[in-house]
Amino acid sequence: xxxxxxxxxxxxxxxxxxxxxxxxxxxxxxxxxxxxxxxxxxxxxxxxxxxxxxxxxxxxxxxxxxxxxxxxxxxxxxxxxxxxxxxxxxxxxxxxxxxxxxxxxxxxxxxxxxxxxxxxxxxxxxxxxxxxxxxxxxxxxxxxxxxxxxxxxxxxxxxxxxxxxxxxxxxxxxxxxxxxxxxxxxxxxxxxxxxxxxxxxxxxxxxxxxxxxxxxxxxxxxxxxxxxxxxxxxxxxxxxxxxxxxxxxxxxxxxxxxxxxxxxxxx
Amino acid sequence: xxxxxxxxxxxxxxxxxxxxxxxxxxxxxxxxxxxxxxxxxxxxxxxxxxxxxxxxxxxxxxxxxxxxxxxxxxxxxxxxxxxxxxxxxxxxxxxxxxxxxxxxxxxxxxxxxxxxxxxxxxxxxxxxxxxxxxxxxxxxxxxxxxxxxxxxxxxxxxxxxxxxxxxxxxxxxxxxxxxxxxxxxxxxxxxxxxxxxxxxxxxxxxxxxxxxxxxxxxxxxxxxxxxxxxxxxxxxxxxxxxxxxxxxxxxxxxxxxxxxxxxxxxxxxxxxxxxxxxxxxxxxxxxxxxxxxxxxxxxxxxxxxxxxxxxxxxxxxxxxxxxxxxxxxxxxxxxxxxxxxxxxxxxxxxxxxxxxxxxxxxxxxxxxxxxxxxxxxxxxxxxxxxxxxxxxxxxxxxxxxx
Numbered sequence: 001x002x003x004x005x006x007x008x009x010x011x012x013x014x015x016x017x018x019x020x021x022x023x024x025x026x027x028x029x030x031x032x033x034x035x036x037x038x039x040x041x042x043x044x045x046x047x048x049x050x051x052x053x054x055x056x057x058x059x060x061x062x063x064x065x066x067x068x069x070x071x072x073x074x075x076x077x078x079x080x081x082x083x084x085x086x087x088x089x090x091x092x093x094x095x096x097x098x099x100x101x102x103x104x105x106x107x108x109x110x111x112x113x114x115x116x117x118x119x120x121x122x123x124x125x126x127x128x129x130x131x132x133x134x135x136x137x138x139x140x141x142x143x144x145x146x147x148x149x150x151x152x153x154x155x156x157x158x159x160x161x162x163x164x165x166x167x168x169x170x171x172x173x174x175x176x177x178x179x180x181x182x183x184x185x186x187x188x189x190x191x192x193x194x195x196x197x198x199x200x201x202x203x204x205x206x207x208x209x210x211x212x213x214x215x216x217x218x219x220x221x222x223x224x225x226x227x228x229x230x231x232x233x234x235x236x237x238x239x240x241x242x243x244x245x246x247x248x249x250x251x252x253x254x255x256x257x258x259x260x261x262x263x264x265x266x267x
Numbered sequence: 268x269x270x271x272x273x274x275x276x277x278x279x280x281x282x283x284x285x286x287x288x289x290x291x292x293x294x295x296x297x298x299x300x301x302x303x304x305x306x307x308x309x310x311x312x313x314x315x316x317x318x319x320x321x322x323x324x325x326x327x328x329x330x331x332x333x334x335x336x337x338x339x340x341x342x343x344x345x346x347x348x349x350x351x352x353x354x355x356x357x358x359x360x361x362x363x364x365x366x367x368x369x370x371x372x373x374x375x376x377x378x379x380x381x382x383x384x385x386x387x388x389x390x391x392x393x394x395x396x397x398x399x400x401x402x403x404x405x406x407x408x409x410x411x412x413x414x415x416x417x418x419x420x421x422x423x424x425x426x427x428x429x430x431x432x433x434x435x436x437x438x439x440x441x442x443x444x445x446x447x448x449x450x451x452x453x454x455x456x457x458x459x460x461x462x463x464x465x466x467x468x469x470x471x472x473x474x475x476x477x478x479x480x481x482x483x484x485x486x487x488x489x490x491x492x493x494x495x496x497x498x499x500x501x502x503x504x505x506x507x508x509x510x511x512x513x514x515x516x517x518x519x520x521x522x523x524x525x526x527x528x529x530x531x532x533x534x535x536x537x538x539x540x541x542x543x544x545x546x547x548x549x550x551x552x553x554x555x556x557x558x559x560x561x562x563x564x565x566x567x568x569x570x571x572x573x574x575x576x577x578x579x580x581x582x583x584x585x586x587x588x589x590x591x592x593x594x595x596x597x598x599x600x601x602x603x604x605x606x607x608x609x610x611x612x613x614x615x616x617x618x619x620x621x622x623x624x625x626x627x628x629x630x631x632x633x634x635x636x637x638x639x640x641x642x643x644x645x646x647x648x649x650x651x652x653x654x655x656x657x658x659x660x661x662x663x664x665x666x667x668x669x
Contacts, residue, residue, distance in 0.1 A: 062571065063441065063571040063572045064441070064446065064447075064450050064557060064558075064572050066295075066296065066450055066453050066454065066457075066558070066559075067296045067454075067457070069454075073440060077440075077441070080571060085569045086569070086570075109556070110294060110555075110556040111555040111556045111557065111564070111566065111570045111571075111572065112569060112570030112571065113570070114554075114555055114556065114570065115553075115555060115566060115569065115570025116570065136296050137294040137295060137296065137556065137559075138294065139293065139295065139296070139297050139300045140297075140300075141284065141292075141293055141300070142292055142293060142294055159297075160296065160297035160298075161297060162296070162297045162298040163298075164297075164298050164299075164300075164301045164302070164460060164461075165297060165300075165301065166301065169300075169301075184296075184297070184298060187298045187457060187458055187459075187460050187461070188298075188454075188457055188458035189454050189457060189458065192458070193458075
């Protein structure tokens with residue numbers, strides 16, 4: 001009964017269920033909505049979806065993205081200049097949904113959401129076809145009101161753990177989270193550092209996060225990084241490395257091929 | 268001007284989670300949470316420790332130059348012919364502004380924490396200088412983030428920081444002012460949280476910073492309390508202070524919150540409140556989240572943070588401390604604003620009458636006297652927090668006043 005409801009309302013749990021059956025790992029790809037052009041979002045999302053992405057994470061641009069490195073900062077600034085707004089992002093989500101059923105999550109900073117009206121935003125996001133909203137400025141302590149909105153609209157409670165998170169806290173986060181846990185590879189901002197040897201860290205997270213899939217993100221650049229991490233984690237999240245390709249104006253075809261290579265590395 | 272009894276009730280903000288009513292909190296990435304818990308504990312242990320208190324007090328006295336005088340501004344008082352005007356002389360602190368009260372406190376915490384690397388953000392450069400100063404004194408490595416725009420308009424302070432051994436990192440993103448310098452400092456902290464102590468310069472940021480910075484700064488109000496009682500045998504009727512992030516104002520106001528004293532915070536109206544170019548966050552902003560806390564914020568119709576403008580780099584910030592937001596909503600403190608031109612005129616007048624060149628920030632507080640004084644009587648006693656001296660602003664004064 002519970003699984004049936006999940007299948008109906010949210011696409012994330014069924015995805016991990018089927019990946020597990022195939023002994024496969026999740027590839028989550030992040031793109032900044034409205035970048036490089038205001039209307040780039042939909043064709044880019046559809047291309048990476050058909051090239052092997054399992055989840056698409058859409059970044060909602062904010063003027064002051066604290067958790068992001070220079071690559072995503074620059075893309076956010078450009079997207080705002082392009083005129084992207086939360087309303088437009090949701091319209092683009094609806095457009096993507098016309099074509100595919102890939103799990104779609106939003107990533108964004110709080111202020112534009114509060115300004116939109118948090119209740120209305122979560123409701124509209126659900127209506128548009130979103131499966132979860134990642135809020136990098138909302139730690140467990142400030143999460144209660146957003147978790148209750150997630151429950152109301154059957155959205156995933158995606159929470160972060162980082163190398164600074166103690167084991168007891170990982171267990172608390174795991175208890176509260178649903179969908180997956182976003183495991184930050186290193187202390188720092190997106191896209192900056194290179195992935196070192198983080199096997200023992202991921203093992204520590206996996207040992208304590210028993211309920212949810214663990215997806216590792218920040219700093220993953222190459223198929224080799226992907227392969228290394230997939231040995232321990234349930235999937236990976238790539239943002240800056242992809243945005244860089246988009247910034248360098250690589251054609252959709254090449255971006256699709258890059259995504260397919262990444263997915264192959266996870267098998 | 269009598270205050271309602273309800274406004275004088277005992278005040279105990281923030282709560283354990285760092286909220287001043289609905290304002291404040293810890294809206295930061297998970298990576299920083301452990302560091303914030305540790306800082307909270309470090310601070311709470313330190314203030315219970317007599318040795319820490321002694322070291323803090325002694326360093327403020329023998330190094331920062333406290334207590335600062337409370338100066339009767341007789342010629343300015345005569346100029347308006349109404350209430351008596353006093354200046355709390357934070358301009359006489361070592362490094363030229365109140366900022367050092369807080370950096371002394373935080374550097375002693377850093378020493379306790381064992382972290383060897385100090386980072387800070389700065390707007391006008393006063394907090395950067397105050398941080399570089401105490402880092403040199405304690406012997407710790409110091410990195411200061413400063414917007415490129417501010418580096419140009421506060422060149423003198425950049426030279427001071429460099430001479431003090433700090434590495435000044437220009438910030439070229441966004442508005443290239445304090446807002447972006449703060450974002451970069453937070454990004455550095457997220458990255459180097461293991462070995463780095465972040466000294467925030469105002470009552471902003473995630474808990475425990477707004478509380479901690481206030482408590483280090485409230486030495487200003489505590490001294491004023493004693494000094495005005497000894498000079499006038501009564502408490503002041505009105506306190507006036509400028510508000511950017513709000514650390515000098517809260518430092519002055521806090522010890523008086525439970526007393527029958529009126530308080531006025533003066534924001535920067537830049538080119539005017541009806542233009543797009545101002546920094547009057549409390550007067551014109553709406554609540555939102557920036558740099559780790561929920562507070563009033565200048566933002567556009569899509570919830571993107573607006574650029575602030577003020578001739579004074581220290582007030583040029585689109586946010587404000589969460590405690591000020593709560594004090595505004597409760598009506599306990601009145602927030603007003605002063606334009607660039609009004610501040611410049613006041614600085615000129617004040618300098619000629621009193622022989623003190625004020626910082627542009629403090630000139631905003633002084634300028635409000637023009638509006639305030641006609642409503643006062645000879646029985647009133649007004650204390651203005653002269654938060655800093657004007658040496659750093661000489662290029663601006665030379666350009667604008669001649």
